Amino acid sequence: MTRFRSGYLWARLSVLLSLFFLPLLSVAQTALRGTGDLGIIIERAIGEVLIVETSGQTILGKVGGLGDLSHATAVFSRDERYAFVFGRDGGLSKIDLLSMKLVKRVIQSGNSIGGAISQDGRLVAVSNYTPGGVKLFDAASLKLVADIPATYGDKGQRSKVIGLVDAPGMKFVFSLYDAGETWVVDASDRTALKIRKFKNIGRLPYDGLITPDGRYYIAGLFGEDGMALLDLWHLDAGIKRILPHYGRGEKKLPVYKMPHLEGWTQAGNELFVPAVGHHEVLVMRAGSWQQTGKIPTYGQPIFVMSRPDGRQVWVNFAHPLNDTVQIIDVPSHRIIKTLKPGKAVLHMEFTPRGEQVWVSVRDANRVNIYDTATMTLLKSLPADAPSGIFFTARANKIGL
């Protein structure tokens, strides 16, 4: 711009140019960045998300007007530019992480609890309580592509839908809470969905998970002990019941919060699983699905999350012991560190190669960032009652 500094006319022009092109300049400044190190933090109470980056560990901005974000989750577009946020109130919001603007928002149901994005990134799926079912939206336009009512029984009842995940082969898998069913939807052709239904999987499935390779879908049961496993490579084999003693058991222990199954984790050949109602993390062998060990913990585990290299597992706990995080060393099954981030640790998210973990501490209004090698605090960022933390690397993962 130095060329404009000599002479009156150029000075005038310079002012004019600034006025007209300020918006353009600011776009250019915002835009010149990669999106591989971005993420969002849900500020649940005020309907906003913070946009953050993990290279310099800073807050870039915020986007508001997203409605009720209690229990909100998010997925990302395959180019890692857009976040799709699923709100409790049935709102589906598309956020541009570069311009930091709300691109579009649709209220797609009365009450929703989660979503997923298809393998090719072109379909966003939302699971709904009221009315019970799954809706598919075009990821570019957020236009409704398909409505899958979760009808069951002979009176046309509709069930709440839980445990929705994406799977390889353009599939979505989810379970019907009231019906005790798991459905596999093949969305390869969006104009002719193929739905396969598995009935009598067990009473009141309340959440589901898919293994990181996208092969096994497992639903947790609220109405009885045990879990329902579906091998997506061998659908004809149907549902298999595993872990017959997993659950609340005969004694109906006081369970402060049913653990998230998303919080199950695989490290090497072992699965680390929150026990229900016990102060324990259970260890299972992948493939055989047999319990091989248990690790006593500080409280009832909620999220049991593996560092991406599988060497450590980080655990947070249910109320009232939710001020603590414990770190398990995988080969020895020992707890090697107990951290006290503050009151109401709600969620944790690792950077994709695992050198950092971000921990939301709701009642302290901050997000703590830890170095996972030294297990020490690197930095805290201010956030209004933060809950879920989601990094764009999820766009590259099956089932996230």
Place this chain on the structure above:
Amino acid sequence: MTRFRSGYLWARLSVLLSLFFLPLLSVAQTALRGTGDLGIIIERAIGEVLIVETSGQTILGKVGGLGDLSHATAVFSRDERYAFVFGRDGGLSKIDLLSMKLVKRVIQSGNSIGGAISQDGRLVAVSNYTPGGVKLFDAASLKLVADIPATYGDKGQRSKVIGLVDAPGMKFVFSLYDAGETWVVDASDRTALKIRKFKNIGRLPYDGLITPDGRYYIAGLFGEDGMALLDLWHLDAGIKRILPHYGRGEKKLPVYKMPHLEGWTQAGNELFVPAVGHHEVLVMRAGSWQQTGKIPTYGQPIFVMSRPDGRQVWVNFAHPLNDTVQIIDVPSHRIIKTLKPGKAVLHMEFTPRGEQVWVSVRDANRVNIYDTATMTLLKSLPADAPSGIFFTARANKIGL
């Protein structure tokens, strides 16, 4: 811009504005995109890379002036904006995928063969033949941070360095071809590197790999059969020899090209490994490292690559049978498809969630894109003698 269309003065101004701001406008247009779906294709003969995107499967542009790109590889910055390309001539080039410009290029040795990027994305490492050693560069500036000469023996000889990978805990691992050693460098403190050396690993290690979790480093041996395994979780256990019959064997079979170890692949608990000199893919059990099967193939396998969900393994072959790709179904170990992409299939890269695979066909001057579910050709893109294909999702992976 419609406001400028009325009146002579505005028309004049509009022309002026266009002239001065054209560069700025083009920056803004280039910049407004995510980087999660980008990649590069090496055009080996003309020292250029194509910049591509996998959502619409198009070529966005190209960057030239990169020197000798035979056998070139690349890694990506953690924000997925920059590619670091390692050329055969010792050139290290940093490319901006958004502006599609060469940011910086340094000739850092006489002859180099590969590189890696640290867990935190701040250090780029290059392994060199001449003079033998590893150099570390600051990823932002490409300034030299550390020089690690690969000296060995009692006369201060220097060895060629091969099999360089990054590992969790800010480590780099590589092997010394002439010395038969593996070194582990802890770069947590870039001003005080810690180096641990493992000697007598076997004769003439020619390549190395690290398992996807970053735990096991395995070097292949050119001078004898068998391989050298290092468990990075238990360094004190030292090098363990595995697969005693893996290699060229007593009969010294005609080996057209030693298979890349990067081409080893893990699908579930099984490793699929190219046999040396045989028309076979070997199957091994991870952990026990015992061979459990073998699959007859069309030619001598070079890259044996797992689709990200581990359901399929795609294989290409050595000259003169390098016009073919075969697809193995993992659970049945059967070849379910034989494709003929054209002469000189050199490399394959899956999109991170596995719905597409891009295949470079050097002598046909094109890259073929396949739908992995239907195993059919989606599209071909023109490219000048393409070799390596690298997508930005590698930024999020350990050891890539």
